[in-house]
Amino acid sequence: MSDAFSISTQQNEPLELTADVLVIGGGPAGTWAAWSAASKGARVVLADKGYCGASGATAPSGVGVWYVQPDPEERAKAKASREALGGFLADHSWMDRVLDQTYENVAHLAQWGYPFPTNERGEQVRRGMQGPEYMKIMRKVVKQAGVKILDHSPALELLLDFDGVVAGAAGVQRQENRPWSVKAGAVVIATGGCAFLSKALGTNVLTGDGGLMAAEAGGEMSGMEFSNAYSLAPAFSSVTKSAYYSWASFTYEDGRVIEGAGSQRGRSIIAKTLLTQPVFCQLDKADDETQVWMRKGQPNFFLPFDRAGINPFTDRFPVTMRLEGTVRGTGGIRIADTTCATTAPGLYAAGDAATRELICGGFTGGGSHNAAWAISSGYWAGGGAAAYALSLGEKAHNRRLRGAGRAALRPAGAGFDTAEIVRGVQSEVTPYDKNLFRTEAGLRSSLVELNGLWRAVQGRPESASTTEGVIQARQAAAMVATARWMYASAHVRTETRGMHKRVDHPAQSPEQQYRLLSGGLDTVWVKPDPTSVAAPAPKETVSR
Numbered sequence: 001m002s003d004a005f006s007i008s009t010q011q012n013e014p015l016e017l018t019a020d021v022l023v024i025g026g027g028p029a030g031t032w033a034a035w036s037a038a039s040k041g042a043r044v045v046l047a048d049k050g051y052c053g054a055s056g057a058t059a060p061s062g063v064g065v066w067y068v069q070p071d072p073e074e075r076a077k078a079k080a081s082r083e084a085l086g087g088f089l090a091d092h093s094w095m096d097r098v099l100d101q102t103y104e105n106v107a108h109l110a111q112w113g114y115p116f117p118t119n120e121r122g123e124q125v126r127r128g129m130q131g132p133e134y135m136k137i138m139r140k141v142v143k144q145a146g147v148k149i150l151d152h153s154p155a156l157e158l159l160l161d162f163d164g165v166v167a168g169a170a171g172v173q174r175q176e177n178r179p180w181s182v183k184a185g186a187v188v189i190a191t192g193g194c195a196f197l198s199k200a201l202g203t204n205v206l207t208g209d210g211g212l213m214a215a216e217a218g219g220e221m222s223g224m225e226f227s228n229a230y231s232l233a234p235a236f237s238s239v240t241k242s243a244y245y246s247w248a249s250f251t252y253e254d255g256r257v258i259e260g261a262g263s264q265r266g267r268s269i270i271a272k273t274l275l276t277q278p279v280f281c282q283l284d285k286a287d288d289e290t291q292v293w294m295r296k297g298q299p300n301f302f303l304p305f306d307r308a309g310i311n312p313f314t315d316r317f318p319v320t321m322r323l324e325g326t327v328r329g330t331g332g333i334r335i336a337d338t339t340c341a342t343t344a345p346g347l348y349a350a351g352d353a354a355t356r357e358l359i360c361g362g363f364t365g366g367g368s369h370n371a372a373w374a375i376s377s378g379y380w381a382g383g384g385a386a387a388y389a390l391s392l393g394e395k396a397h398n399r400r401l402r403g404a405g406r407a408a409l410r411p412a413g414a415g416f417d418t419a420e421i422v423r424g425v426q427s428e429v430t431p432y433d434k435n436l437f438r439t440e441a442g443l444r445s446s447l448v449e450l451n452g453l454w455r456a457v458q459g460r461p462e463s464a465s466t467t468e469g470v471i472q473a474r475q476a477a478a479m480v481a482t483a484r485w486m487y488a489s490a491h492v493r494t495e496t497r498g499m500h501k502r503v504d505h506p507a508q509s510p511e512q513q514y515r516l517l518s519g520g521l522d523t524v525w526v527k528p529d530p531t532s533v534a535a536p537a538p539k540e541t542v543s544r
């Protein structure tokens with residue numbers, strides 16, 4: 001490799017590998033990608049920031065999957081149910097592909113031994129998985145397929161050849177304190193979404209790194225205005241599992257019911273109330289039978305209550321709404337074709353790192369689209385990357401490479417304090433009155449702050465003398481980049497659609513029924529996606 005990051009402080013000898021396909025991220029999307037690529041004969045390396053199988057949003061949760069029998073009526077119903085919620089931005093051909101591929105891949109999971117429960121007719125019910133069990137199987141299957149896994153090895157940047165084609169990535173092995181680099185024919189980004197270190201369950205590793213790496217290599221984003229997912233959680237816990245709040249009553253401190261508050265459509269009312277006072281909750285609508293089923297279905301939902309000595313069915317407890325950003329939003333790296341290639345040559349994207357608008361428009365909510373997308377897009381991205389890499393032959397490994405990373409990696413200015421950057425970005429994206437209830441003036445003012453933070457992260461992190469310090473500084477830069485694409489897109493979308501709410505434009509505007517692309521680093525741009533429904537000729541809006 002030609003140039004290491006200039007702030008590298010690692011002591012140990014670098015680990016240098018070659019592969020046909022490098023997968024970055026080892027959640028559902030990354031493991032399906034790795035398995036798919038290996039099954040097509042590619043040599044695969046998978047690098048995860050944490051421990052593949054225990055890291056990311058699915059690993060500690062239970063996920064519902066958009067799994068629908070191949071019955072035309074059932075499928076039509078499944079597709080129709082989300083159209084209006086998603087603001088009519090989804091694409092039917094992608095929905096069909098995802099439903100087919102998910103159905104097929106979940107059958108593999110059953111063959112590999114996932115213990116799906118059975119119904120009264122003895123048939124397996126395959127509409128959801130427990131995260132720990134699911135990811136344990138995925139790790140085993142990937143290893144059996146010959147994939148080399150690098151655990152605790154965050155990627156920090158992509159490597160490009162001198163034609164600007166993506167040809168690998170570099171990062172650090174945090175436990176060995178040593179740099180790693182993988183020269184590869186193609187790279188799949190499956191680094192999950194960005195939850196801005198909000199402490200929501202499973203999101204501590206989800207800082208938008210993949211989006212930043214992709215943008216530095218020429219990738220584009222899509223749907224970044226649909227990035228303001230907040231989930232209900234007990235105020236004293238990180239467990240953001242919202243499904244069970246359908247059985248809840250929401251009350252003020254004095255016990256009066258909050259009219260209109262609810263876990264589905266009434267979430268805005270909860271957020272508005274939380275702006276001025278605490279909100280209390282009780283799962284009092286669940287009967288005895290439902291309570292037993294709930295405990296069995298999601299045991300980890302109850303852990304924080306049990307620890308605090310609270311019975312959520314009979315006791316009132318305080319709730320909050322934690323930001324999950326693009327994790328349960330729908331925006332991410334733009335997908336350019338059916339193989340999940342991005343607009344950067346040699347680079348593929350899958351799972352929450354990629355846009356999910358193609359199957360659910362501007363809103364996922366429940367409904368399990370993200371899990372189905374992770375399975376299917378992972379499978380296609382791995383297959384696409386393998387075909388591309390194998391077509392390059394030996395040339396893939398004889399290229400001279402350079403690192404594409406800049407912000408927080410190759411300093412060009414004064415020092416910055418990473419913790420201050422994180423606090424700065426959180427104070428723009430966390431408050432409900434900035435991110436959930438958006439206005440022209442609020443977005444403008446946040447963009448001014450965020451642009452200032454972006455200029456700051458071009459400098460040298462004060463924490464650059466340690467491996468962890470470099471990782472955290474780079475995460476902070478990725479969060480700033482993500483927030484800028486989010487708010488620049490939200491500023492351009494002067495209407496309310498999907499999860500994007502403009503207080504100053506409360507109605508959906510028929511003229512804006514198209515997807516928005518965005519990108520850029522020092523200068524952020526936003527323009528309509530010419531391939532989406534009714535898009536006008538792309539006209540770019542820029543923000544510096």
Ligand SMILES: Cc1cc2nc3c(=O)[nH]c(=O)nc-3n(C[C@H](O)[C@H](O)[C@H](O)COP(=O)(O)OP(=O)(O)OC[C@H]3O[C@@H](n4cnc5c(N)ncnc54)[C@H](O)[C@@H]3O)c2cc1C
Pocket residue numbers: 024025026027028029030047048049050051052053055056057058059061062063064065066153154155156190191192193200201202203205206207209210240241324327328350351352353367368369370371372374
């Ligand atoms: C609490 C919770 C419950 C959810 N429940 C559902 C549900 O029921 N149904 C549904 O459809 N969706 C659900 N989701 C959405 C969920 O995020 C996706 O379904 C799924 O996890 C996406 O898979 P992924 O592989 O893209 O991302 P993740 O599972 O988040 O995995 C990303 C991986 O990338 C790694 N990574 C990150 N950055 C780097 C880097 N720089 N270098 C290397 N590795 C990196 C992480 O360590 C992690 O292992 C839920 C999300 C949360 C937070």
